[in-house]
Amino acid sequence: MSRQSSGSGVDWEHGPQCSKVICEAKELERTIDWKQGLAIALGVPLLILPSIGYLTNYVWALSIIVWGLTVLLGFFQNISFGELATVLPKASGLPGYTQIVFGSNTDENMSERSRLIGKFIGGFSAWSYWLGWSPVIGIYAILIGTYLHGMLPIFSAIPQTLFNLAVGALVFGSMIIINSKGLKNGATLGYILAVVSLLPLVVITLAPFFTGDFNLTNITGAWLPQDWSWDLKHILIILGLFAMTEWSAVAWESAAIFGPEYKNPNTDTPKALLVCGLICLVLYVLVQTSVIGALGVKGVLADTVSPMLPLAKLSLGSVGGSIAILMLVAAMILIIQTAFLSSARSIYSMAIEGNLPAVFGKLNANGNPVNAMIADGLFNMCLILLGSPTAILSASAVGYIVANGMSLFAYVKSKKNPEFSRLERPFKAPRGWTEIAFATGILNIPFFLIGIVYISTLESGWIATTVGFVVLLLYVPIWVHLQNELKTVKKHEVVTLAD
Numbered sequence: 001m002s003r004q005s006s007g008s009g010v011d012w013e014h015g016p017q018c019s020k021v022i023c024e025a026k027e028l029e030r031t032i033d034w035k036q037g038l039a040i041a042l043g044v045p046l047l048i049l050p051s052i053g054y055l056t057n058y059v060w061a062l063s064i065i066v067w068g069l070t071v072l073l074g075f076f077q078n079i080s081f082g083e084l085a086t087v088l089p090k091a092s093g094l095p096g097y098t099q100i101v102f103g104s105n106t107d108e109n110m111s112e113r114s115r116l117i118g119k120f121i122g123g124f125s126a127w128s129y130w131l132g133w134s135p136v137i138g139i140y141a142i143l144i145g146t147y148l149h150g151m152l153p154i155f156s157a158i159p160q161t162l163f164n165l166a167v168g169a170l171v172f173g174s175m176i177i178i179n180s181k182g183l184k185n186g187a188t189l190g191y192i193l194a195v196v197s198l199l200p201l202v203v204i205t206l207a208p209f210f211t212g213d214f215n216l217t218n219i220t221g222a223w224l225p226q227d228w229s230w231d232l233k234h235i236l237i238i239l240g241l242f243a244m245t246e247w248s249a250v251a252w253e254s255a256a257i258f259g260p261e262y263k264n265p266n267t268d269t270p271k272a273l274l275v276c277g278l279i280c281l282v283l284y285v286l287v288q289t290s291v292i293g294a295l296g297v298k299g300v301l302a303d304t305v306s307p308m309l310p311l312a313k314l315s316l317g318s319v320g321g322s323i324a325i326l327m328l329v330a331a332m333i334l335i336i337q338t339a340f341l342s343s344a345r346s347i348y349s350m351a352i353e354g355n356l357p358a359v360f361g362k363l364n365a366n367g368n369p370v371n372a373m374i375a376d377g378l379f380n381m382c383l384i385l386l387g388s389p390t391a392i393l394s395a396s397a398v399g400y401i402v403a404n405g406m407s408l409f410a411y412v413k414s415k416k417n418p419e420f421s422r423l424e425r426p427f428k429a430p431r432g433w434t435e436i437a438f439a440t441g442i443l444n445i446p447f448f449l450i451g452i453v454y455i456s457t458l459e460s461g462w463i464a465t466t467v468g469f470v471v472l473l474l475y476v477p478i479w480v481h482l483q484n485e486l487k488t489v490k491k492h493e494v495v496t497l498a499d
């Protein structure tokens with residue numbers, strides 16, 4: 001029997017639905033299969049690009065192991081999310097799961113205060129997830145502008161920031177138009193960009209193995225910096241690096257956020273997660289291995305921002321360098337596409353749960369959250385004005401770690417809480433997975449969270465870290481104001497009915 005919660009607007013067996021009090025949106029349309037969801041999520045393997053040199057700088061060739069372990073950790077986490085996806089097939093990924101599970105209020109003995117606390121925790125987790133994904137859009141728009149500005153002399157007379165804004169407006173506008181027509185269009189764009197970007201990435205990565213430029217001793221002779229020691233400082237660095245790599249290499253959970261739009265969510269979501277995870281496991285390990293094996297640690301550190309460029313030139317010549325630039329631009333557009341859809345659906349999910357203004361929960365005639373997309377685009381246009389949003393990047397990683405940890409705790413609660421545990425689970429994680437999910441949740445909060453704060457202070461001081469937490473905590477006044485408004489609306493409705 002379906003259960004409708006009294007305050008969250010949620011049918012637990014089928015996911016979030018809009019109540020009259022919260023919003024007047026219709027449901028997202030089920031138009032894609034797992035292959036199309038995978039195509040959109042394929043931007044995730046390309047998130048390694050800006051982090052290749054970052055990891056090498058800290059742990060040299062051990063970075064290969066760090067990437068591999070992080071993707072394996074992603075399987076532990078995403079198997080949990082895959083099960084949640086089949087329990088709550090209408091929930092929009094991690095933001096939807098946490099809001100439904102923590103915001104449940106069917107217990108008649110639960111106090112109003114406890115209900116609000118649960119709702120706030122779910123909403124804050126969704127906000128953290130949005131903050132983990134949304135800045136990717138602005139950051140990569142800046143990178144696209146920087147590459148094109150430096151590659152094409154015709155643009156050299158235009159101020160860099162102005163050029164970045166123009167690129168951002170063009171990319172964001174195109175994304176909104178294409179995806180407002182339906183998620184199928186986003187998947188089609190994902191197919192095209194996946195081929196354009198992943199194929200050259202694979203070619204450039206594999207080339208050194210065939211040209212003889214790959215040298216295994218570049219790896220075996222440089223596992224860790226000579227001054228490395230396993231003291232508290234370096235352990236905190238390792239935890240921070242795992243947090244940074246999780247932001248990239250575990251982000252294939254984004255395939256689950258299209259749960260309400262899969263034709264067969266009980267099978268499509270786990271399939272998309274599994275296949276995307278396997279692709280990430282191969283590519284993340286292979287790319288880092290190829291770059292260090294061909295260039296050596298010193299070669300990578302000589303160009304930490306874009307080591308794929310010297311790799312391409314080394315193995316493919318000057319033509320390879322040009323291909324690499326075009327590949328990077330295409331890859332960045334695909335990453336923006338993935339982030340754009342994920343973050344917009346996070347905003348939509350929060351709106352239909354009453355954790356953000358209802359206007360963001362409205363869908364257009366094609367069943368897509370255009371208002372949320374527009375808000376995301378405008379927010380990232382503001383980020384572009386920062387030029388190099390290091391502080392926002394720190395906030396992004398902090399937000400993503402919080403969201404992952406809270407989502408894992410939501411999975412544990414869904415297994416322990418009788419109201420959720422009795423629901424049908426077409427896809428089930430192996431026996432004992434509740435304990436594994438709880439352990440990985442603890443690994444995220446507090447250990448990875450402490451690590452990312454520590455490594456962020458090493459990189460840019462306390463200012464960036466403080467700004468990150470301020471952005472996260474901005475949710476508190478927004479949420480409190482919205483709850484007060486909703487309370488006023490409910491009182492008005494009660495008075496109207498009484499009259």
